[in-house]
Amino acid sequence: MNSNLFAFFFFVLVTLALSLITLLKFFLKLKPWCNCDTCKSYVSSSWTSKFTNLCDWYTHLLQHSSTGTIHVHVLGNIITTNPENVEYILKTRFENYPKGKPFQTILGDLLGRGIFNVDGHQWKFQRKMASLELKNSSIKSYAFEIVSSEVKGRLIPLLSSVSSNKNQILDLQDVFRRFSFDNICKFSFGFDPGCLNLSLPISEFALAFDLASRFSAERAISASPLIWKFKRFFNIGSERKLKEAIKLIDLLAEEVIKHKRNEGSFSTHHDLLSRFMASIVDDKYLRDIIISFLLAGRDTVASGLTSFFWLLANHPEVKKSIIQESDKIMDQSQEIATYDQLKQMHYLQASVYESLRLYPPVQFDSKFCSQDDVLPDGTLIKKGTRVTYHPYAMGRMKSIWGEDAGEFKPERWLEEGGIFKPQSPFKYPVFQAGLRVCLGKEMALVEMKCVALSIIRQFDLKLPENSLNQYPKFMPGLTAAIRGGLPLLVKERRLF
Numbered sequence: 001m002n003s004n005l006f007a008f009f010f011f012v013l014v015t016l017a018l019s020l021i022t023l024l025k026f027f028l029k030l031k032p033w034c035n036c037d038t039c040k041s042y043v044s045s046s047w048t049s050k051f052t053n054l055c056d057w058y059t060h061l062l063q064h065s066s067t068g069t070i071h072v073h074v075l076g077n078i079i080t081t082n083p084e085n086v087e088y089i090l091k092t093r094f095e096n097y098p099k100g101k102p103f104q105t106i107l108g109d110l111l112g113r114g115i116f117n118v119d120g121h122q123w124k125f126q127r128k129m130a131s132l133e134l135k136n137s138s139i140k141s142y143a144f145e146i147v148s149s150e151v152k153g154r155l156i157p158l159l160s161s162v163s164s165n166k167n168q169i170l171d172l173q174d175v176f177r178r179f180s181f182d183n184i185c186k187f188s189f190g191f192d193p194g195c196l197n198l199s200l201p202i203s204e205f206a207l208a209f210d211l212a213s214r215f216s217a218e219r220a221i222s223a224s225p226l227i228w229k230f231k232r233f234f235n236i237g238s239e240r241k242l243k244e245a246i247k248l249i250d251l252l253a254e255e256v257i258k259h260k261r262n263e264g265s266f267s268t269h270h271d272l273l274s275r276f277m278a279s280i281v282d283d284k285y286l287r288d289i290i291i292s293f294l295l296a297g298r299d300t301v302a303s304g305l306t307s308f309f310w311l312l313a314n315h316p317e318v319k320k321s322i323i324q325e326s327d328k329i330m331d332q333s334q335e336i337a338t339y340d341q342l343k344q345m346h347y348l349q350a351s352v353y354e355s356l357r358l359y360p361p362v363q364f365d366s367k368f369c370s371q372d373d374v375l376p377d378g379t380l381i382k383k384g385t386r387v388t389y390h391p392y393a394m395g396r397m398k399s400i401w402g403e404d405a406g407e408f409k410p411e412r413w414l415e416e417g418g419i420f421k422p423q424s425p426f427k428y429p430v431f432q433a434g435l436r437v438c439l440g441k442e443m444a445l446v447e448m449k450c451v452a453l454s455i456i457r458q459f460d461l462k463l464p465e466n467s468l469n470q471y472p473k474f475m476p477g478l479t480a481a482i483r484g485g486l487p488l489l490v491k492e493r494r495l496f
């Protein structure tokens with residue numbers, strides 16, 4: 001046998017042996033033979049006969065667990081709603097619960113070495129740089145300027161044009177996704193994709209970004225990582241589409257970075273990319289950092305706004321109180337509140353927090369345990385186990401929020417005199433908590449309040465008859481999105 005052929009067979013044998021060992025390790029860890037009720041129900045999907053969403057079924061199981069923690073053996077996943085456990089994972093033993101390799105591999109092609117997808121030194125470096133930038137008051141006012149000009153120049157005119165047509169229905173989820181994409185691109189790149197123009201097809205870049213996030217999320221829910229790795233190796237199906245979408249994103253990022261380099265004088269530009277360019281010379285690294293921000297800030301805000309308007313459509317009394325509060329602070333003719341005025345609106349803030357409590361954009365978030373450990377509630381965690389905290393279920397726990405946990409009541413966030421009173425972030429990890437708490441929290445809240453208030457003051461949005469009393473059904477993905485969108489009837493308030 002010639003030596004090349006021998007080398008080839010040797011390579012194939014070693015690859016096969018390694019794949020078999022990986023497969024065996026994978027099955028041993030996941031316990032696919034588990035016969036407990038939860039695992040049987042998961043594998044047979046029988047939970048779908050009683051629950052609309054997987055997160056609702058998990059919530060039910062967690063509510064009935066004495067510790068507020070469950071173990072889904074077939075997934076090798078320990079899920080908790082216990083605030084003490086959450087504090088332990090995200091703060092006390094932070095080093096023992098990194099993002100871990102499995103998710104880094106899943107999101108690696110899209111996010112590379114961006115902040116969202118790294119641990120250790122790379123994370124510390126980006127975290128320090130990004131938090132210095134985001135705390136800067138000039139970037140805060142830059143972010144607010146972008147939001148208010150997009151609201152004034154695009155969002156309000158769009159809703160006005162729709163409301164002038166009788167019985168016109170608008171998918172608000174789609175509008176918010178376009179809106180937040182324009183915003184985060186302007187903020188991160190200083191580039192305006194102009195998505196909030198419904199007469200134009202959504203930009204190629206936004207489409208590529210949508211596809212890349214969707215196919216990356218699909219990797220996370222595939223029965224075994226070997227499936228998507230196989231498809232990636234042979235460049236077929238969803239993996240081929242993912243590769244094409246990422247290629248387009250890379251091309252655009254390259255163009256923007258090149259353009260900025262040619263322009264020079266980064267210090268005079270406010271966008272995040274220009275700020276990072278002043279201290280980073282590696283273009284691939286810059287691309288990764290900025291793409292992480294795009295992912296972090298786009299769908300989350302759109303998701304939060306969509307659920308908020310779904311709740312308001314079902315709770316007109318909350319909408320009325322928001323308008324009453326704003327009338328005391330703003331002029332009658334004022335279209336958009338100022339940054340300082342928004343800060344004075346405690347009821348508005350409470351309503352947004354309450355909406356995020358029941359419908360957190362990031363419904364669950366997982367870490368991987370590095371060394372064997374025991375959680376404060378006594379749960380044993382073996383090295384390599386996936387540990388998930390579940391903000392969606394936490395928002396519905398009577399043990400955390402009391403008997404009325406399932407109700408939409410902004411008042412629970414207000415103390416005497418109507419002043420907003422925050423809760424422990426470990427009870428409410430909607431923005432995560434501890435050392436990796438969301439860096440865009442303040443920005444996101446200001447954006448949500450500004451958009452919501454501008455719409456509420458000028459328009460009345462109603463659910464069409466056929467969607468009344470329908471509970472949202474979520475699509476699988478990294479961020480919560482309602483299947484079928486949020487179709488609402490739009491009318492200008494003065495026309496009512």
Ligand code: HEM
Nearest residue numbers: 115296297300301304361362430431432436438439440444
């Ligand atoms: C309602 C809106 C938002 C919600 C609910 C939210 C929630 C979260 C959550 C749960 C995480 C932790 C994710 C993980 O580690 O797996 C996170 C991280 C992060 N968020 Fe947000 N986010 C929002 C908006 C934003 C915005 C607008 C930006 C940017 C301008 C942003 C920037 C970031 C960054 C950079 C991280 C990574 C922090 C780190 O790993 O140290 N977020 N966010």
